[in-house]
Amino acid sequence: MSGAERVAQPLVRLRGIDKSFPGVRALDGVDLTIMPGEVHALTGENGSGKSTLAKVLAGVVQPDGGTIEIDGTRCTIASPAAALKRGIVLISQELTLAPTLSVAENVYLGRLPRTRLGFVDWRAVHRHARDVLDRLDVHVDTRRPVGELSVELQQEVEIARAMSSPARLLILDEATSSLSEAATTRLLQLVKQRRDEGVAVVTISHRMPELYEVASIATVLRDGKRVDSVPLPQTPEQQLVRLMVGRELGDYYGKREIARGEVVLELENLASNDGKLKPTSLRLRRGEILGIAGLVGSGKAELAHALGGAIPSSGSVRVAGREVSLRDPRAALAGGIGFVPDDRKRAALLPTRSVAENFSIAWGDLSRGGLLDVRAERRRVREAIDRYGVVTASSQHLITTLSGGNQQKVVLGRVFALGPDVLVLGEPTRGIDVGAKAEVYRLMQEATEAGAGVLVVSSELPELLGIADRILVFFGGEVRAEFDANGLEEEAIAHVAVSGQPLEQQAA
Numbered sequence: 001m002s003g004a005e006r007v008a009q010p011l012v013r014l015r016g017i018d019k020s021f022p023g024v025r026a027l028d029g030v031d032l033t034i035m036p037g038e039v040h041a042l043t044g045e046n047g048s049g050k051s052t053l054a055k056v057l058a059g060v061v062q063p064d065g066g067t068i069e070i071d072g073t074r075c076t077i078a079s080p081a082a083a084l085k086r087g088i089v090l091i092s093q094e095l096t097l098a099p100t101l102s103v104a105e106n107v108y109l110g111r112l113p114r115t116r117l118g119f120v121d122w123r124a125v126h127r128h129a130r131d132v133l134d135r136l137d138v139h140v141d142t143r144r145p146v147g148e149l150s151v152e153l154q155q156e157v158e159i160a161r162a163m164s165s166p167a168r169l170l171i172l173d174e175a176t177s178s179l180s181e182a183a184t185t186r187l188l189q190l191v192k193q194r195r196d197e198g199v200a201v202v203t204i205s206h207r208m209p210e211l212y213e214v215a216s217i218a219t220v221l222r223d224g225k226r227v228d229s230v231p232l233p234q235t236p237e238q239q240l241v242r243l244m245v246g247r248e249l250g251d252y253y254g255k256r257e258i259a260r261g262e263v264v265l266e267l268e269n270l271a272s273n274d275g276k277l278k279p280t281s282l283r284l285r286r287g288e289i290l291g292i293a294g295l296v297g298s299g300k301a302e303l304a305h306a307l308g309g310a311i312p313s314s315g316s317v318r319v320a321g322r323e324v325s326l327r328d329p330r331a332a333l334a335g336g337i338g339f340v341p342d343d344r345k346r347a348a349l350l351p352t353r354s355v356a357e358n359f360s361i362a363w364g365d366l367s368r369g370g371l372l373d374v375r376a377e378r379r380r381v382r383e384a385i386d387r388y389g390v391v392t393a394s395s396q397h398l399i400t401t402l403s404g405g406n407q408q409k410v411v412l413g414r415v416f417a418l419g420p421d422v423l424v425l426g427e428p429t430r431g432i433d434v435g436a437k438a439e440v441y442r443l444m445q446e447a448t449e450a451g452a453g454v455l456v457v458s459s460e461l462p463e464l465l466g467i468a469d470r471i472l473v474f475f476g477g478e479v480r481a482e483f484d485a486n487g488l489e490e491e492a493i494a495h496v497a498v499s500g501q502p503l504e505q506q507a508a
Contacts, residue, residue, distance in 0.1 A: 009072055011036045011169060011200045012057065017066035019052055021401065023393025026052040027063070028224040034169065039191065039201040041211045041232065044221035044244050045433040046405025047391040050204045051092075053221070054173045057202065058090035059083035081110075087168030091161075091175040093404055093431055094345065095154055099147025104129035106146045107161045132164040133157075137186055151178045151343050152296045163190060170194060172203045174404065176210060177431045180296045180459050181494070188214055206405075206433050207460070208237055220244055245435040253466035254441050256449075260469075261286030262320075264453040265337075265422045270306055270315035277302035278477040279315065284422065284453040289444060291468030291485065292457040293493050299477035301342060304426040304457045308332050308339025310347070319421050333362065338415040342426030342457065348411045349399055356381045356395040359414045380417075388413035389439055405432035416443055423447055423454045429463065441467055461490045475500035 012034040019027040027049045034040050042050045055061040056068075059077040067074055070086055077083050080090070097106045104126045105112070113124040129142045138156045140149065146157055155178040162170060172191070176184045184207075191201055191214050205211055211218060212233045220227040220243040227243050264286045269279035277299045284290050294300040306313035309325075309332035317324045317335075324335030332339060341347040350358050359381045360366055366377050381395045388409045392402055399407055408431060415423065423444070429437045444454050444467060458464050464471055465485055473481045473496040481496040495503045 010034060010069075011071065013069040013072075014053075014056070015067045015069075017053065017056060017068075018064045019049075019056065019061060020064055022397070024401075025224050027056070029066070030221065030224070030226045032219060032226070034200050034202060036168075036200050037195055037198045038217065039195050039203060039215045041215035041218040042202060042204045042221065043211065043218050043240065044227075045435050046403045046409075047223075048221040048244075048433075049224040050221055051173055051403060052224075054090060054092075054171050054202065054204060057083070057169070058088055058171055060090070084110075084165070087166060088171070089162045089165050089167040089169070090171040090173065091158055093174035093177045095158055097146050097154055097158060100145055102143050103133075103140055103146050103149070103157055104142035106157050107132060107142075107164055109161065111165075128164065129160070132160045135163070135190065136160055136183070138183075150296065151346075152180060152183065155179060156183060159187060163194075167194070167199055169200045169202065172201065172205070174204055174206070174431050176205060176207060181461065182295065182498075184210065206429075206431065206437070208240075208434065209462075212237070222246060241434050244433065254438065254445055255467060256445055258287040258445070258448050260288055261451060264320055264451075265455070266316075266318040267307075268316040270303070270313060270317060272302045272306050273312040273314065274302075276477055277306055277313070280479060282472065282479070284455060286421075286451045286453055287448045288470070289448060289454045289456060289468050291464035291471040292455060292474065293461065293464055293471055293497055294474030295497050296459075298474040298497065300457050300474040301426065302477070303474070304339070304342070304424050304455070307337055307422075307424045307455070308341065309337075310339070310341060333418070333420065336421035337424055338418055338420035338422065339424045340412055340415050340426055340428055342430065344404075344408055344411055344430075349407060351398070351400050353399060354396050355385075355390070355392050355399050355402065355410060358399045358410050359384050359395075359417075362414050362418065384413045384417055388416070388443075389436065405436055408432050409436060412440060412443070416447065419447075419450065419452070421452055423452055424457075425454065426457045427459065428456060429458075429460070437463075461493055464493070465490065473497055 010033045014032040017027050017030045030053060044050050052061060056063050059079045059082050068077060107129040108125055113121045115121045126142045136156055140153055146154060159175060176187060195201055215232045217229055218232050219229045263283050265284040267280060267282050269281060271277055271279045292300045305311045309329040313326055317326055319336040325331045360377050366373050390406050390409045412428060429440055448454055465488060468485045471483045471485050472479050473493055480500050481502050492503055
């Protein structure tokens with residue numbers, strides 16, 4: 001069945017779905033109809049209710065009110081296991097892997113192939129896991145513990161698990177947020193294939209080109225309510241964004257002409273001790289945004305981690321002419337480098353602490369004689385919540401009660417608030433909505449206007465082209481090309497990222 005073909009009977013119909021959490025009404029009377037062989041986009045700003053609605057469909061969250069119908073029959077989806085029995089599979093941006101188990105065990109978690117005698121058929125487990133990973137063009141030892149893999153490879157394993165299941169409804173909740181451009185392209189091809197096989201797909205993504213490539217309809221949520229459902233790709237992107245944010249965004253990237261100042265960051269032969277980042281030298285000026293591009297494993301992530309003091313490294317680093325130690329993140333910050341890691345969940349959040357504590361953990365000036373100035377902390381946190389647009393009912397709630405995008409705003413906000421000379425941002429807009437992205441870009445521009453230098457590592461080439469003044473492309477652990485971003489095409493960057501050579505050399 002092709003995606004264009006429709007049958008009279010919806011696969012899933014939600015009516016009047018309500019869900020509240022302490023202090024927040026996440027869903028308010030939401031209706032949604034999903035047809036077989038349809039890719040249905042759920043769109044809206046962070047905190048609009050998209051992920052909560054996806055979790056209701058997947059049995060992760062139980063609604064407070066409303067009804068669910070599958071194949072025209074009213075039912076309850078009491079658990080993820082119950083959803084799986086009905087053919088509903090969720091791929092979430094928050095990984096659900098078992099880190100100590102192997103790749104193969106994670107792919108077939110809960111449904112390991114067995115022999116006629118009832119024993120686990122380990123040969124079949126690894127053979128089938130390799131087959132599905134090959135379809136995703138992922139080459140990894142299926143016996144390796146999944147916890148040893150990079151964030152992107154873990155996300156690919158999560159996708160492989162879902163793709164190997166007999167799904168009738170596949171839910172992708174920011175499934176591409178940790179993926180490279182190449183991996184994203186492979187996943188979208190598989191989505192189209194499953195759609196053409198009659199599988200229904202619900203996709204949540206803040207990458208607008210993805211939605212326009214695969215979805216035929218978009219349902220917009222705002223403040224937990226359904227705003228509208230519109231056809232894609234017939235609906236212009238600006239109209240869709242306006243429905244999502246309730247206003248015109250204007251100049252999305254907000255790029256301004258800012259005079260370049262003195263050199264604020266100077267690297268001489270900076271290299272990671274594990275060899276993944278080879279000796280790298282570069283200069284960054286005040287008022288400049290330097291974009292860092294490259295595929296996974298190219299060395300771009302290691303550059304950011306080394307500058308943030310997150311991995312052992314060698315070489316010389318100067319900030320505003322002063323030699324800086326990168327022995328740990330505290331030393332890097334003391335030297336004037338504010339670092340935001342690309343893996344929010346594992347490297348940037350304190351999941352058992354409050355929103356306030358996650359903001360103030362880096363604000364050392366709030367302590368006097370070893371005692372925290374609670375009043376000053378509350379005032380600064382309130383100001384930060386307002387300034388960075390964090391949606392939360394209370395600063396005392398656990399950080400994990402916030403949507404992924406709002407968690408990212410907290411991570412960014414605590415570093416921006418310090419006003420360091422250099423900002424090193426790893427995938428700063430991963431998992432946040434278009435409105436929030438525009439806010440992050442504005443904050444970058446304000447930081448450069450105040451005299452900071454900004455280094456941005458991003459897997460999204462349109463983002464780098466929209467915000468950066470220069471772009472360095474990494475391949476094989478080193479810089480292979482440098483471009484002036486003005487008038488640059490994505491193809492030029494992609495060629496170097498894939499081959500390690502500029503287009504002219506390829507042609508020669």
